[in-house]
Amino acid sequence: SQTIHQWPATLVQPVGSPLSLECTVEGTSNPNLYWYRQAAGRGLQLLFYSVGIGQISSEVPQNLSASRPQDRQFILSSKKLLLSDSGFYLCAWGGQGSYNEQFFGPGTRLTVL
């Protein structure tokens, strides 16, 4: 069965510091991978998605970036965090089939102070 991991689970960072969040998927190959952010009491905002190694599509202009160095690894980064980057960051994977169900990891709660 497929499993998706995210770490860390919780992170508190000062404004201006760098960020690296990692997501890995087990039990499937060539998944579509997604990064979402959910601000407190808000809906899900798609940040990036990837359909293959090195292929990244950005949905929202911001100070975040994403990379996919391996088939089942997706990394979200920032060089300098802003207060507005606080939120619940969720990684999801989906199959390449036509239905495109997406399955979420446990998430990383980021607080920028």
Added chain:
Amino acid sequence: QKEVEQNSGPLSVPEGAIASLNCTYSDRGSQSFFWYRQYSGKSPELIMSIYSNGDKEDGRFTAQLNKASQYVSLLIRDSQPSDSATYLCAVRRDSSYKLIFGSGTRLLVRP
């Protein structure tokens, strides 16, 4: 107009009742429809998928899709306090890898 609209709630129902959650979408080209459950502080969990008009049942859950009316709903029979959560509706447009999420409906099941 939002692409996927849900009433934010809270929808409050007594234990054992049927909870009815509704979602409308704007893009007629939408092909796949999903319901996710999200407990407070946790990540969303996929509970139902539906792709064709009509009803789809899975245990206590029934998803209903009406593409002509651009409407998808989730019925939860015999609601339990453990069903209390936020329910997110998501829609996939034709030929897209992306899902468009509604802002969610908060459901409270009173013991």
